[in-house]
Amino acid sequence: MDVNMTYATQDIWTWWLAIYLYFGGLGAATLAVTFLTDMYLKPHRHLVIWGAGAGVVLLALGSLMLFGHLLDKTAVLNVLNPMILFRKPDAWIAWGTQFIIWMMVWGVLYALPYVRETDFPRKVPGLRNLIDRPFVVTIGTLVQRFHYTVGWLAVINGVGVAVYTGLLLQSFPAVALWHNPAVPLLFTVSAFSTAMAFLLLLMYTLINDQADEYIRVLYERIDLVLIAAELVILFSLYQYLKNGSESGVRSLELLWNDYGWLIGFIGFGLIVPFVLELKGVIKGWATRVPIITASILVLTGGYLLRYYFMYAGVYAYPW
Amino acid sequence: MPHFAMVIDLNTCVGCNACMAACAMENQAPVWDKDKWRTYVHDKEIGLGSDVNRRFFPRLCNHCDNPPCMSVCPTGATQKKANGIVFVDQELCMGCRACAMACPYHARVAITSDDMREGREFYGSDYRRTSPSMDKCSFCDHRVEQGIKPACVETCVGSARMFGDLDDPNDPVAQMVASGAARALMPHIGTRPNVYYIDDIKWRG
Numbered sequence: 056m057d058v059n060m061t062y063a064t065q066d067i068w069t070w071w072l073a074i075y076l077y078f079g080g081l082g083a084a085t086l087a088v089t090f091l092t093d094m095y096l097k098p099h100r101h102l103v104i105w106g107a108g109a110g111v112v113l114l115a116l117g118s119l120m121l122f123g124h125l126l127d128k129t130a131v132l133n134v135l136n137p138m139i140l141f142r143k144p145d146a147w148i149a150w151g152t153q154f155i156i157w158m159m160v161w162g163v164l165y166a167l168p169y170v171r172e173t174d175f176p177r178k179v180p181g182l183r184n185l186i187d188r189p190f191v192v193t194i195g196t197l198v199q200r201f202h203y204t205v206g207w208l209a210v211i212n213g214v215g216v217a218v219y220t221g222l223l224l225q226s227f228p229a230v231a232l233w234h235n236p237a238v239p240l241l242f243t244v245s246a247f248s249t250a251m252a253f254l255l256l257l258m259y260t261l262i263n264d265q266a267d268e269y270i271r272v273l274y275e276r277i278d279l280v281l282i283a284a285e286l287v288i289l290f291s292l293y294q295y296l297k298n299g300s301e302s303g304v305r306s307l308e309l310l311w312n313d314y315g316w317l318i319g320f321i322g323f324g325l326i327v328p329f330v331l332e333l334k335g336v337i338k339g340w341a342t343r344v345p346i347i348t349a350s351i352l353v354l355t356g357g358y359l360l361r362y363y364f365m366y367a368g369v370y371a372y373p374w
Numbered sequence: 375m376p377h378f379a380m381v382i383d384l385n386t387c388v389g390c391n392a393c394m395a396a397c398a399m400e401n402q403a404p405v406w407d408k409d410k411w412r413t414y415v416h417d418k419e420i421g422l423g424s425d426v427n428r429r430f431f432p433r434l435c436n437h438c439d440n441p442p443c444m445s446v447c448p449t450g451a452t453q454k455k456a457n458g459i460v461f462v463d464q465e466l467c468m469g470c471r472a473c474a475m476a477c478p479y480h481a482r483v484a485i486t487s488d489d490m491r492e493g494r495e496f497y498g499s500d501y502r503r504t505s506p507s508m509d510k511c512s513f514c515d516h517r518v519e520q521g522i523k524p525a526c527v528e529t530c531v532g533s534a535r536m537f538g539d540l541d542d543p544n545d546p547v548a549q550m551v552a553s554g555a556a557r558a559l560m561p562h563i564g565t566r567p568n569v570y571y572i573d574d575i576k577w578r579g
């Protein structure tokens with residue numbers, strides 16, 4: 056009975072959902088990477104504050120995108136309640152919402168002792184009074200005692216957010232581009248790659264400290280591996296889409312015939328930064344400009360990936 | 375417990391759209407926006423040159439037994455009754471539209487606050503909706519529970535729409551499905567739909 060099919064893309068979840076997925080992945084992975092660095096590589100106040108700050112701000116902005124498009128904003132209370140996981144354990148948005156909330160909570164708590172040691176928050180009216188309150192001081196002491204537990208709780212929820220962004224798209228079975236196991240993998244790898252790029256950008260500009268050189272080198276190497284993994288996943292996705300279902304073939308045609316995807320994302324968002332970082336790792340660069348350029352390109356590519364993914368999903372209707 | 379299903383005979387659908395109108399009035403659909411009707415009859419020309427057939431293809435929610443719209447729903451607003459009917463609890467629904475993204479049959483429509491405003495003007499004091507939400511065909515469960523057929527089935531002039539119980543071997547709907555004359559749409563997706571179609575093309579020309 057599947058005759059006279061009509062193929063259509065959707066206009067329900069568009070650029071704004073791509074921002075939600077992008078900020079969610081980037082913010083969560085940044086938080087996870089900075090906390091792991093602080094716990095196991097080098098205690099780093101600035102990095103943790105930036106990581107927790109980026110996690111909270113980006114996740115809040117991304118969530119606002121989704122919240123702003125809800126039909127009934129008061130009903131959002133239904134998913135904010137953690138008990139929703141018992142009622143709807145099969146819904147990824149329920150998991151994602153809980154991951155986001157708890158990542159923010161544990162992230163802020165982990166950063167709290169560092170925030171109390173930092174000058175800047177003390178200059179912000181309101182914040183100074185808050186962080187000197189006795190109960191905040193007590194919480195800070197407790198967090199220091201359970202440093203690793205709080206750190207890991209934040210990291211686990213952060214990784215959960217990054218993986219969730221891909222699982223969400225994978226849960227839509229009608230669209231071959233989305234409904235395959237490469238998608239959560241691709242989105243997770245991309246989230247961590249953009250986080251590395253964001254941190255490299257930060258560590259070559261705002262928190263540029265020569266003593267952090269070995270962290271930067273490590274981040275560059277990890278990013279190189281992540282970009283390589285992303286290219287391999289994309290190659291497999293291409294192979295998967297080119298035969299199998301008409302929905303997949305049409306998505307492939309939409310993507311691989313579009314210069315924004317081909318040159319913008321794959322070319323400038325993956326291959327060019329890969330080459331720049333590879334040269335940096337093998338021979339080194341005389342200036343920081345190439346790595347800053349590579350980071351900006353990776354960050355732009357991360358959004359392009361999600362943007363094109365949303366627009367290129369093809370539904371096959373049997374009428 | 376019955377297992378409700380619908381069979382649509384494409385040979386007898388004449389494209390009069392009476393089902394759309396009956397459904398819209400019964401369920402207070404936003405008639406001012408043709409993309410938001412719960413059921414829709416597509417009008418397609420099939421063939422080449424002088425060998426062209428016109429096909430009318432009614433579509434609606436398939437009340438899937440494995441509904442992806444329900445599994446992705448984060449609030450639990452989309453639920454399935456024991457009789458097979460999939461429905462949306464509008465009080466629980468926050469309107470994230472994940473269900474619309476998950477549905478392979480284009481069966482979900484968004485009822486916004488603007489639609490509600492228009493609805494109150496159009497339907498007057500009878501307007502039942504209390505909050506914006508995603509919406510879809512409910513197989514007229516309020517009628518079915520009283521033993522009456524869905525509005526679209528009752529109004530169909532060509533008797534193209536038939537409603538019945540798959541668990542009743544004497545029900546003509548169950549027999550048409552069991553014989554293979556009526557088939558589900560895109561069964562490979564794994565949704566296990568409960569709307570079946572009798573093909574028209576093979577009987578023509």
Ligand code: SF4
Nearest residue numbers: 435436438441443477
């Ligand atoms: S047709 Fe769509 S809306 Fe209806 S039950 Fe199936 S997936 Fe859900």
Ligand code: SF4
Nearest residue numbers: 447467469470471473
């Ligand atoms: S729009 Fe409503 S019914 Fe659909 S998935 Fe979201 S909460 Fe569930």
